[in-house]
Structures are given as structure tokens and as C-alpha cells.
Amino acid sequence: MRSSRLLVGVTATALLGALATGWLVDHAPGFAQGASAGGPPFDLADQQVIGEGAQLFRQTCTGYCHGKDGGPSRAPKLRASKLDRTYIYTRITKGSPNGMPAFETVMSRENIWKLTAYVLSLAKAEDK
Amino acid sequence: MRTMTSRLTTLTAVFLIASALLTCVAHAQSTGASRLTSDDPNNWPMYHRSYDSYRYSPLAQINRTNVKDLQVAWVHQSGVVIQGLEATPLVIDGVMYYIASNNRVFALDGATGKEIWHYYTKLDPVVTTLFFQPYNRGLAAGQGNVYFGTLDGRVIALDMKTGKEKWVTTLLDTKKCSCNFTGAPLVVKDKVILGQTAGELPIQGKIFAVKATDGSKAWEFNTIKNDPKSWGGESGKFGGGGGWMTGSYDPALNLVYWGTANPAPDYDWGGARPGDNLYTSSVIALDPDTGQLKWYYQEIPHDDWDYDSGLGESLVLDRDGKKLLVHQNKSGFVFVMDRTNGKLQNVWPMTHTYNFVKTIDPKTGELIERNPPREVGKPKFICPWIAGGRSWNSGSYSPKSKLWYNTAMEVCEEVTVEKQTPVTEPAAGLFFGGDQVAKHPIGGEAYGHLDARDPVTGERKWTVHYKYPPIGSVLSTAGDLVFHGDLEGVVRAYDGDSGAELWNFRTGSGHRGGPISYSVNGKQYIAIPSGLGSLVLGLYPALWPEVEHFPAGSAVFVFTLK
Numbered sequence: 001m002r003s004s005r006l007l008v009g010v011t012a013t014a015l016l017g018a019l020a021t022g023w024l025v026d027h028a029p030g031f032a033q034g035a036s037a038g039g040p041p042f043d044l045a046d047q048q049v050i051g052e053g054a055q056l057f058r059q060t061c062t063g064y065c066h067g068k069d070g071g072p073s074r075a076p077k078l079r080a081s082k083l084d085r086t087y088i089y090t091r092i093t094k095g096s097p098n099g100m101p102a103f104e105t106v107m108s109r110e111n112i113w114k115l116t117a118y119v120l121s122l123a124k125a126e127d128k
Numbered sequence: 129m130r131t132m133t134s135r136l137t138t139l140t141a142v143f144l145i146a147s148a149l150l151t152c153v154a155h156a157q158s159t160g161a162s163r164l165t166s167d168d169p170n171n172w173p174m175y176h177r178s179y180d181s182y183r184y185s186p187l188a189q190i191n192r193t194n195v196k197d198l199q200v201a202w203v204h205q206s207g208v209v210i211q212g213l214e215a216t217p218l219v220i221d222g223v224m225y226y227i228a229s230n231n232r233v234f235a236l237d238g239a240t241g242k243e244i245w246h247y248y249t250k251l252d253p254v255v256t257t258l259f260f261q262p263y264n265r266g267l268a269a270g271q272g273n274v275y276f277g278t279l280d281g282r283v284i285a286l287d288m289k290t291g292k293e294k295w296v297t298t299l300l301d302t303k304k305c306s307c308n309f310t311g312a313p314l315v316v317k318d319k320v321i322l323g324q325t326a327g328e329l330p331i332q333g334k335i336f337a338v339k340a341t342d343g344s345k346a347w348e349f350n351t352i353k354n355d356p357k358s359w360g361g362e363s364g365k366f367g368g369g370g371g372w373m374t375g376s377y378d379p380a381l382n383l384v385y386w387g388t389a390n391p392a393p394d395y396d397w398g399g400a401r402p403g404d405n406l407y408t409s410s411v412i413a414l415d416p417d418t419g420q421l422k423w424y425y426q427e428i429p430h431d432d433w434d435y436d437s438g439l440g441e442s443l444v445l446d447r448d449g450k451k452l453l454v455h456q457n458k459s460g461f462v463f464v465m466d467r468t469n470g471k472l473q474n475v476w477p478m479t480h481t482y483n484f485v486k487t488i489d490p491k492t493g494e495l496i497e498r499n500p501p502r503e504v505g506k507p508k509f510i511c512p513w514i515a516g517g518r519s520w521n522s523g524s525y526s527p528k529s530k531l532w533y534n535t536a537m538e539v540c541e542e543v544t545v546e547k548q549t550p551v552t553e554p555a556a557g558l559f560f561g562g563d564q565v566a567k568h569p570i571g572g573e574a575y576g577h578l579d580a581r582d583p584v585t586g587e588r589k590w591t592v593h594y595k596y597p598p599i600g601s602v603l604s605t606a607g608d609l610v611f612h613g614d615l616e617g618v619v620r621a622y623d624g625d626s627g628a629e630l631w632n633f634r635t636g637s638g639h640r641g642g643p644i645s646y647s648v649n650g651k652q653y654i655a656i657p658s659g660l661g662s663l664v665l666g667l668y669p670a671l672w673p674e675v676e677h678f679p680a681g682s683a684v685f686v687f688t689l690k
Contacts, residue, residue: 058563059548063514063670064259064663068565072669072676074661095256099210102256106306106555 041110044085044117053118056111065100070122075100078119080127088123089116169606170647172219175266175312176522177644179377181441183524184604185645189652190689191607195621195631198687201653202241206232209637209680211263213659216312216601216642217684218269220288224646224655225269228682229262231278235291239648241686245291252280254303259558260325263662265520266312266374266642268320271340275320277309283320283338297343300324305331306556311373316384316416319346323371326351327389327408327436330550330559333370335386337419347419351388353406360402366550366559367401368392369408373520376442378451378467383413383422385453385467389438390431393561394514395545397504400561404429409437411455411463413470423470427457427493432500433484433510433543435459439520443532443583454525454583460517460536461488464584476586478579479517481538481569484510501543501562513541514564515597515664522642524602524610525583529624532583533610537597539574539671540567566670574671578602578612580627590627596672599662600639603654611654613639615668615678619656619685637681638665656685 042049057066063073070078092112095102103112167178169186176183190198206213206228217226223244224236231251235244255261261279268275273285273294281300286293302308306329313322319337326333332352338345351369352359359367368391375386391408393400409428412421428435436458443454444467453467460479465472475490486497501508515537523534541564551557568574576597580589596615603611604624613619615638621631633656641657659681668675 055546058544058546059560060558062558062560063564063566064666067666067670068563071565072673074666074669074676077676097210099262101258101261104257105254106257106557 038109040113040116042113044113044120046117049114049117050121053114053116056115057118060103070119070125078122079125081123083119083123085116085120088119089113092116171221172217172644172646173269174218174314175216175268175374176376176441179379180444181376181522182443182527183441183522183602183642184526186606187645187647187652188606189647190605190609190645190654192609192623192630194689195607195609197690198621198631198633198654199690201239201686201688203686204234204236204241204684206234206682208232208262209659209682211663212637212640212661212680213657213682213684214263214640214662215266215657217644217655217657218267218274219644219646219655220269222648223288224684225267225274225288226657226684227264227267227276229264231264231276233267233274233276233286233291235288238646238653239651247286247291249278249284251278252302255279255308257555258302258306258308259328260308260310264310268313268315270315270320273340275313275315275340277311277313277322279308279310281308283309283313283322283343285340285343295343297338297345299336299338299345304555305329307331307333307370314374314377314384315340316377319416321375321384321416323373323386323438325372326370326392327368327372327434327438328392328394328558328560329368329556330366330392330552331368331556332365333368333389335371335414337416349412349414349419349421351407351412355406358403358406363401363403366392367405367408368559371438373439376444376453377416378444381451381468382416383467384416385442385444385455386412386414387437387439387442387455388412390434390436392559393548394434395501395543395560395562396430396432397545397547397561398502401430405431409435409457411437411442411453411465411470413467425463425465425470425472425493427455427461427463428459428495432498432502433459434514435484435516439516440518441522443525445525445583447584452584454532456518456523456534458516458518459484460512462583462586463493474584477517478534478536478586479512479538481511481540482517484512501545504545504547507542507544509540509567510543511540511569512537513539513566513667515539515667519599519664521599521640522601524604526604526624528606529604529608530582531580531589531624533578533580533602533604533612533624535576535578535598535602535612537576538569539597540569541565542567566667568671580610580624592622592627596668596675598639599664601642603643603645605645611643611656613643613656613658615639615660615675617658619643619658633685633687635681635683635685637679637683651688654687656687658683658685
């Protein structure tokens with residue numbers, strides 16, 4: 001009984017820790033938060049998903065807006081930005097009052113998650 | 129005697145009443161179409177000031193002797209700085225009209241800047257999903273109205289005196305096409321002519337005319353020719369084009385000249401759109417009454433680089449008995465045509481940094497040794513960059529000095545072509561077929577310049593260099609002055625003959641719009657729209673990281689003599 005309570009406590013602490021560090025938010029399929037209701041239908045760290053997101057990025061987030069590979073532009077730089085997935089998903093979905101288009105009605109939820117996966121990979125990448 | 133005096137008094141009264149009535153009639157007509165062809169030096173009644181697209185003011189009160197005494201008369205803030213201030217204001221009979229981001233329209237007292245009215249339209253929320261937004265480049269005027277195309281595909285007429293809506297016509301299904309209007313219309317006789325955005329979209333771009341009095345559609349011209357030789361397979365369905373900037377007009381020939389945009393996808397991986405892709409990247413001459421095509425000249429057959437023809441001015445110029453049209457393509461090459469039939473007279477380059485061709489034959493217009501980016505996934509070094517040898521901003525031609533004052537950009541890029549399937553559901557998605565990043569030219573730093581040149585031969589008289597390639601339009605005046613604002617927010621007046629800097633003022637944000645000059649109650653003014661940004665500005669930080677932090681703005685600065 002006691003060990004059982006301890007296990008629950010340890011699990012809860014680990015869960016809170018994972019939330020605090022953002023690990024769970026960034027990796028777990030199905031983890032829902034805010035505008036990302038329902039969560040991603042795949043692992044955002046999956047290289048194939050990131051690759052498909054990169055292609056979508058090149059086709060929709062051209063150098064006019066975000067820089068190539070998330071490099072410098074007038075829009076916020078995405079490389080080494082430490083943005084979390086909820087922020088990224090929400091921003092792609094709803095756009096921003098500073099002029100970023102909202103993709104909610106013109107792109108499927110799955111594709112927005114692929115874009116999120118790619119931008120998340122940029123956010124964690126080294127600056128260059 | 130008394131009777132005589134009485135008769136004289138009566139006659140005088142009749143004369144005065146008649147004069148007053150005539151004045152009233154003249155005033156009522158003052159915003160009509162007839163006024164647009166007259167050359168009242170006090171006004172700036174259309175986007176390029178005159179149908180010949182000179183952007184030249186005949187006013188000379190401010191000249192090279194006294195320009196040093198210019199001071200701020202007033203400033204007007206539009207209130208929305210997103211994408212800056214890209215417009216060229218109009219001034220008619222002492223009232224300034226201009227449009228800012230989110231289609232905010234203002235009428236201001238030209239002498240004091242005091243607001244007479246403003247009009248903020250309610251935009252469809254679809255606008256927030258678009259690539260081309262929320263900027264607008266200008267208004268048109270005529271028939272007592274001001275006209276503009278909206279970000280959600282409408283054309284609106286406002287009463288010039290009150291700012292009240294006269295009519296609204298929806299021309300585009302923006303929810304479906306993701307296309308809209310961002311350029312200033314052109315009023316020709318009883319019609320308002322304007323072109324849509326389409327060059328980066330898998331749609332067919334058109335140029336429209338609506339009746340100035342009630343907004344009913346008069347005609348439309350499809351810039352995608354229905355011809356399987358010109359568009360192989362299904363490619364024409366997604367061909368892009370359109371005509372997003374403002375054309376010129378020759379009343380004597382009754383022809384409207386309009387530059388068309390690039391085909392979609394911007395880059396062709398080989399077989400994306402077989403054929404020459406008419407009428408994209410072309411200059412077309414249309415009958416303004418019917419929209420019928422009279423002639424065309426395709427500057428970039430099968431455009432492989434996004435080198436639009438849909439930008440800047442088309443100079444209507446007579447020289448040595450020839451009726452010429454001078455038009456700059458985004459590639460940086462200037463095409464000189466016979467405007468009666470479109471036959472090529474000359475081609476010359478505004479820039480010296482280009483490798484997309486070895487050259488363009490000045491007699492035939494052939495693109496010699498084309499260098500297209502075609503290999504999928506392999507970056508290719510191309511000059512000029514996608515922003516062009518010049519962007520959509522306009523130069524200015526002075527009939528006094530016979531010089532064309534025009535800007536240029538010496539910048540390259542690395543293009544990576546990628547196969548792309550056009551997306552049309554639920555709405556048209558961007559259709560670039562690749563991406564790009566700015567690069568310095570081989571062996572040197574990228575830069576920009578303002579030149580004074582002969583518009584027909586390209587002979588250069590003087591040049592001013594800028595670290596950051598400029599994207600603002602140019603104004604020349606009969607006072608032998610040239611005004612131009614740079615990317616860092618400094619507007620300068622140059623001596624039109626020598627290029628010597630005579631005056632400058634820091635407005636605090638860079639320049640993308642069109643400077644103008646006008647006069648109210650005998651006093652000349654210079655109006656300078658100030659405020660970054662612009663889509664192309666997003667390309668700069670790859671070469672100049674500090675540009676990311678150049679402040680946005682949206683204000684009209686108006687100057688006059690002390």
C-alpha cells in the first residue's frame with residue numbers, strides 16, 4: 001500500500017517534471033493543450049514527419065516571410081528559438097496580429113502538425 | 129442714365145451669376161474623368177500622376193536653390209504599421225487622399241493635414257489567411273469618387289467629399305482563390321480598371337473593368353491564354369499571372385498598357401508548364417472600352433525566375449517621331465516598344481549583376497543563353513534575386529531633363545527548385561515550386577542605386593549608391609529636383625542634373641511608397657509616405673541581419689518652404 005502510494009507520487013512528480021521541462025509537450029502523441037486540442041496524430045520527433053513538415057514549410061513559409069531553414073527574416077527567427085509546440089501550433093493555426101497568415105481554414109490539421117514538428121526541430125537546432 | 133446704370137448693374141449681375149454657375153459646373157467636373165487628362169500642375173490625380181506614368185510634378189516653387197529650406201508642414205499617422213505604408217497619395221483641389229494597410233482610407237486637408245473624413249472597411253476574416261496582405265498601394269479618382277480594390281476581392285467607390293460608400297462590387301472569390309487587389313486602379317473615361325494578385329497562386333489571374341458610375345462589371349481580361357501550345361497539359365488552369373500593379377493609358381491611341389505577373393509555379397522543375405505561358409510576364413495593350421487585346425509583348429517567355437512584368441510604370445514617351453512605351457521588367461532589363469503595335473525598339477539593363485541570361489538581344493528580344501534553375505533539390509546561384517533588379521516601386525521621368533530617375537538592386541540568390549502539386553481545396557495554396565535565399569554577388573557586396581538615365585538608350589548620367597537596395601518610388605519636379613527615400617528612413621532631394629544631394633530628412637522608418645508634390649493656395653508641398661515593411665523586406669536579413677530590426681511605420685510627412 002505504502003509502496004503503491006510512493007509509486008503514484010513518483011509518477012506524478014515525473015509527470016509534472018516532464019511537463020515543466022516541456023519534454024512531454026514536445027514528444028507525446030495525443031497530448032492535448034490549448035489550441036492543439038486532440039494533439040498530434042504522430043510523434044513530432046519522427047524524422048519522416050519533420051521532413052514532410054520541412055517541405056510544407058518551403059512551400060508556404062517562403063523566404064519572404066520566415067527565412068530559409070528558419071534563418072533571419074523580418075518574421076521571428078525560428079532557429080534556436082526554444083519555442084514550444086503549443087505556441088507553434090497555435091501561431092500557425094491562428095496567425096498573428098503582426099501579419100502572419102492563419103492557416104486554420106486552408107490547411108489540414110495533420111499538415112499543421114507536420115509544420116509544427118518541423119518548426120519544433122528548428123527551434124531546437126543550432127543557430128547558423 | 130439711371131436706366132443705363134441699372135441695365136449695366138443687371139448685366140454685371142447676370143455675368144457674375146453665369147460665371148459662378150460656370151465655376152460650379154467646372155468644380156463639379158473637377159473630379160470627373162475629363163480632369164484626369166488635363167494637366168493641372170497643383171494636383172496629383174492618379175497613381176503615377178499622369179496617364180504617361182511619369183511621376184513628374186510641373187511645380188517649380190521648390191527648386192535646387194531653396195530646397196535646403198524645406199521644413200515639416202504636417203504629419204499624418206495611419207494608425208496601422210503592419211507591412212508599412214506602400215501607397216502613393218493623391219491630391220485633388222487641395223485635398224489629399226491616401227490608403228494604408230487594412231484598406232484604411234483618409235481624406236486630409238492638403239495644407240494642414242487635418243482629417244476631413246476616414247473610411248475603414250470591414251474586411252472578410254479570410255484576409256488573415258492570405259499571403260498578399262494587409263498592404264495597399266493606392267487609390268484612383270474620378271466621377272466625384274475615390275476607388276480602391278480591397279484585400280477581400282471587392283472594388284469600392286467612395287464619395288470624395290463625404291467618404292460615404294457609393295457602391296461596392298465583389299469581383300473575386302477570395303475565400304476560394306486566396307487572391308485579392310493590392311494595386312491602385314486606373315480610371316479611363318467611364319471605367320475603373322484594376323488587376324488582381326495571382327502570380328504565386330494556382331489560379332488564372334485577370335484584369336477587370338467596372339463602370340465608374342455604378343460598379344457593374346464591364347469586362348475582364350484573362351492573362352492566361354486559352355492555348356494548349358502556350359500551356360501544355362492542364363498547366364494553364366494553374367497558370368497564375370494577373371496584373372497586380374497599375375497600368376498606363378494613351379488617350380490618342382485609346383490603349384491601356386498593363387504589365388502582367390509571372391506564371392505559377394514561379395519555378396519550373398521541367399515540364400511544370402510547357403510552352404511560352406502567354407500572357408504572363410508580358411506587356412499587354414487593351415482597348416479600355418471593351419477589354420479587347422490589341423497587342424502584347426512577352427518580355428520573359430516561359431518565365432523561369434519569377435521576373436514579373438506586372439510592376440512599376442510604363443512610360444508613354446514620344447521621341448524622334450516614334451510613339452514609344454518604356455517598361456522595366458523585374459529582371460532589371462528595360463524594354464522599349466512601339467506602343468502602336470508592340471514591336472521591340474530596344475532592350476537595355478538597369479543592373480549589371482545578372483546571370484539568368486547572358487544578355488537579351490536588343491533587336492529581337494531573345495533571351496540569349498538562358499540559365500534556369502531546373503534541377504530539383506540542387507541550389508542554383510541566380511542573379512538578380514526574386515525581388516528583382518527593381519521591385520514594384522516606380523522611377524520618375526522628367527520631360528524637362530529628359531532623364532529617367534530609377535532605382536536598381538544588385539543582389540543575387542540561391543534558388544532550390546522543388547516539385548509541387550497545386551493545392552486548390554479548400555482554398556488555393558501558394559504555388560512557388562521552390563524557395564530561395566539572398567546572396568551577395570560573386571566578388572562583391574550586394575547594394576542598390578538610384579540612376580539618372582536616358583529611358584530609351586539607357587545611357588547613364590549619374591548614380592547614387594545605397595548600402596541597402598532601395599524599394600521606394602521616385603519623384604522628379606520642374607524645380608530640377610529628384611526626391612527619394614531609402615530603407616533606413618532618410619528622404620533626400622537630389623539635383624536632377626548632377627545627382628548632388630541638396631537636402632535630407634530622417635522620417636524614422638524606411639520608405640516603400642511613392643513621394644508626390646502638389647500645391648494648395650499657391651504653396652508647393654512635397655509629401656513623403658514613410659514606413660516599412662513590405663514582403664520583399666523579409667528577404668533582406670539573410671544578407672543584412674540588422675534589417676530584421678528596422679522599425680515599422682506608416683505616416684505621411686509633408687514638407688514646404690519656411
